[in-house]
Amino acid sequence: MINKKIDFLSGDEALARGAWEAGVKVAASYPGTPATEILEYMARFKEVDGQWSVNEKVAFEVALGASIAGLRSLYASKHVGLNVAMDPLMTSAYTGINAGFVIVSADDPGLHSSQNEQDNRLLAKMAKVPLLEPSSPSEALAFAKLGFDISEKFDIPLMIRLTTRIAHSKEDVLTGKRKAVRPRPFKPDIAKYVMVPGNAYRRHLDLEKRLVKLKAYSEASPLNRIELGNKKIGFITSSASYLYAKEMYPDASFLKLGMTNPFPDKKALEFSSKVKELFVIEKLDPYIEEHLMMLGIKFKARHPSFRIGELRPEYLPYIIEGEEKIEDVSGIRKPVLCPGCPHQPVFQVLKRLGLVVTGDIGCYTLGALPPLEALHTCICMGSGITLFEGFKKALGRNVVGVIGDSTFIHTGIPGLINLSYNKTKGVILILDNSTTAMTGGQAHPGTGITLKGEPTRKLVLEDVCRVCGAENVDAIDPFKVKELEELIKRRLSEEKLSVIIARHPCRLLEKRSAK
Amino acid sequence: MKGPVNVLFCGRGGQGVLTASEVVGWAAIYTRLHVKKSEVHGMAQRGGSVESHLRFGKEVVSPLIPKGRADHLVPFDAEEGKRLSSFLKPGGNDLLPYLKRAEMHLPDKKCLNIYMLGALSRSLPLKADVWTAAIKKVIPEKYLAQNLEAFKLGREEKI
Numbered sequence: 249m250i251n252k253k254i255d256f257l258s259g260d261e262a263l264a265r266g267a268w269e270a271g272v273k274v275a276a277s278y279p280g281t282p283a284t285e286i287l288e289y290m291a292r293f294k295e296v297d298g299q300w301s302v303n304e305k306v307a308f309e310v311a312l313g314a315s316i317a318g319l320r321s322l323y324a325s326k327h328v329g330l331n332v333a334m335d336p337l338m339t340s341a342y343t344g345i346n347a348g349f350v351i352v353s354a355d356d357p358g359l360h361s362s363q364n365e366q367d368n369r370l371l372a373k374m375a376k377v378p379l380l381e382p383s384s385p386s387e388a389l390a391f392a393k394l395g396f397d398i399s400e401k402f403d404i405p406l407m408i409r410l411t412t413r414i415a416h417s418k419e420d421v422l423t424g425k426r427k428a429v430r431p432r433p434f435k436p437d438i439a440k441y442v443m444v445p446g447n448a449y450r451r452h453l454d455l456e457k458r459l460v461k462l463k464a465y466s467e468a469s470p471l472n473r474i475e476l477g478n479k480k481i482g483f484i485t486s487s488a489s490y491l492y493a494k495e496m497y498p499d500a501s502f503l504k505l506g507m508t509n510p511f512p513d514k515k516a517l518e519f520s521s522k523v524k525e526l527f528v529i530e531k532l533d534p535y536i537e538e539h540l541m542m543l544g545i546k547f548k549a550r551h552p553s554f555r556i557g558e559l560r561p562e563y564l565p566y567i568i569e570g571e572e573k574i575e576d577v578s579g580i581r582k583p584v585l586c587p588g589c590p591h592q593p594v595f596q597v598l599k600r601l602g603l604v605v606t607g608d609i610g611c612y613t614l615g616a617l618p619p620l621e622a623l624h625t626c627i628c629m630g631s632g633i634t635l636f637e638g639f640k641k642a643l644g645r646n647v648v649g650v651i652g653d654s655t656f657i658h659t660g661i662p663g664l665i666n667l668s669y670n671k672t673k674g675v676i677l678i679l680d681n682s683t684t685a686m687t688g689g690q691a692h693p694g695t696g697i698t699l700k701g702e703p704t705r706k707l708v709l710e711d712v713c714r715v716c717g718a719e720n721v722d723a724i725d726p727f728k729v730k731e732l733e734e735l736i737k738r739r740l741s742e743e744k745l746s747v748i749i750a751r752h753p754c755r756l757l758e759k760r761s762a763k
Numbered sequence: 764m765k766g767p768v769n770v771l772f773c774g775r776g777g778q779g780v781l782t783a784s785e786v787v788g789w790a791a792i793y794t795r796l797h798v799k800k801s802e803v804h805g806m807a808q809r810g811g812s813v814e815s816h817l818r819f820g821k822e823v824v825s826p827l828i829p830k831g832r833a834d835h836l837v838p839f840d841a842e843e844g845k846r847l848s849s850f851l852k853p854g855g856n857d858l859l860p861y862l863k864r865a866e867m868h869l870p871d872k873k874c875l876n877i878y879m880l881g882a883l884s885r886s887l888p889l890k891a892d893v894w895t896a897a898i899k900k901v902i903p904e905k906y907l908a909q910n911l912e913a914f915k916l917g918r919e920e921k922i
Contacts, residue, residue: 417800491826
């Protein structure tokens with residue numbers, strides 16, 4: 249076959265490849281497992297203006313802006329990353345787009361590397377955007393290509409939901425050529441793109457009309473297909489769950505859903521009338537189940553224990569029998585801070601000083617594990633600083649906040665300004681290992697390097713902290729343990745807002761640059 | 764070949780679990796078979812448990828091997844192998860003895876993963892030249908010589 253080539257790609261890589269083949273011009277993201285590899289793979293394509301953005305809200309708006317102005321664009325993040333971009337997401341379906349705009353949410357059932365396991369299918373529904381759910385890397389590629397066309401045809405951002413098992417599974421994938429896509433002209437259209445109440449009301453009316461058309465598309469599309477086999481047992485399923493059911497019950501009948509918002513009601517009704525016993529196989533929330541209940545379709549529901557964690561093929565017989573999920577996680581080794589990690593001495597000092605520590609998202613969250621047990625909160629990006637402010641109000645002096653360098657830039661900065669503005673005193677530690685370490689060492693503004701490895705203006709954390717209102721800003725190598733301890737004690741004794749930057753590059757970065 | 768061949772690799776972060784599995788994936792692709800490989804990244808460098816499911820054949824459906832259906836279990840760490848032994852089908856091929864043999868016979872312990880692959884390769888329906896091509900595809904040039912040597916050592920190991 250000419251122009252077709254077999255490659256061995258993960259779901260993330262295949263999705264990036266599909267977007268490239270669809271002629272994507274702008275791609276923006278912030279690193280987060282399991283979505284990180286989408287932009288890492290995209291970086292190789294010179295035709296694509298790809299970036300690590302400061303955070304997901306920024307990434308979403310950069311991509312949306314490029315789409316409105318006429319370029320096919322992609323946003324990608326992990327599930328909780330999309331929370332940070334909720335604000336633009338919720339209004340973007342109203343405005344619609346110009347050139348195709350695809351939003352990728354990589355969910356993490358089983359919390360392999362996340363603080364929760366929210367099901368972002370519900371976000372697609374809430375945001376009123378069409379939702380595609382590939383079940384494999386090959387489908388990730390195909391759906392990404394199709395996604396841009398659907399987005400343009402219906403003037404709406406389109407969401408593709410991956411899960412960890414798809415994002416990080418690889419298979420042989422047939423790749424193709426890049427489509428030549430011309431930029432679309434941008435015509436100012438205030439009624440469409442300026443969401444003041446009157447305009448937004450009219451766009452909401454228009455949005456509901458677009459959703460009706462999208463529903464007809466979903467009903468007719470081969471993305472949602474009926475595979476009739478043995479009619480005694482039928483499965484309605486999507487995503488990798490489809491493959492698990494097919495593996496265990498290859499002869500059964502299936503309604504395989506590739507597009508789950510808007511939902512293909514007629515196909516579901518038709519399928520349910522053809523099979524004797526009907527089961528819904530899905531991960532996490534009862535998204536499909538609740539929709540079938542609304543349609544009055546009778547099916548055998550999973551035990552509620554299956555709303556939690558991952559699904560595996562061997563669990564299928566338990567679902568059929570209506571039994572509880574039994575997950576054996578005994579003996580799994582948990583990750584720990586690497587030997588020689590620069591975060592270790594910091595937590596040793598904080599523990600020795602008996603401090604309460606509000607933490608954040610990153611490798612340093614592992615400071616909460618035994619034997620250190622020196623980090624006491626972890627909620628979301630940026631909260632190391634803002635929870636600190638709340639803690640101070642209750643506990644007074646013996647509290648510090650910690651946050652990583654990439655996380656500080658992501659959403660920590662407003663919290664620091666808030667401390668200063670609201671006259672809060674105390675000590676914030678920025679654990680600066682000069683990379684986004686937990687996700688594998690991605691660049692950020694403080695590194696002075698872009699996604700594509702090009703040098704750029706470096707953000708100096710000391711300068712940022714000073715202009716945000718920190719009265720003392722110290723930078724220290726955390727391996728100078730005695731000095732670090734003295735410094736923390738001194739700053740704690742003062743009635744000042746202090747930031748201590750504990751700076752030492754990540755050991756894995758050092759290893760990599762030595763290679 | 765009836766169903767797919769199922770290989771479960773396991774070990775700890777940093778032991779080359781994902782690399783070994785990647786080599787088999789390419790060897791299967793060079794043999795014009797379908798292949799699926801499933802694992803979870805992110806924790807791999809921090810000492811956590813790492814497993815990679817690798818399935819190849821004329822048709823592969825699930826990316827995960829159902830429990831009790833692995834044909835081969837390739838542990839790079841004895842405890843991890845023990846933890847996942849229930850994935851092996853009755854009478855399946857557990858390569859644990861080779862792990863013990865490697866402690867004595869393998870000069871460069873960094874190549875343990877490729878040595879184990881060598882041992883595994885004898886039981887898989889893939890040809891020798893395909894293995895060499897796959898190793899060359901996955902392993903960086905500067906580490907190639909010692910890894911090809913380790914593969915040969917594993918392939919010729921007799922137990």
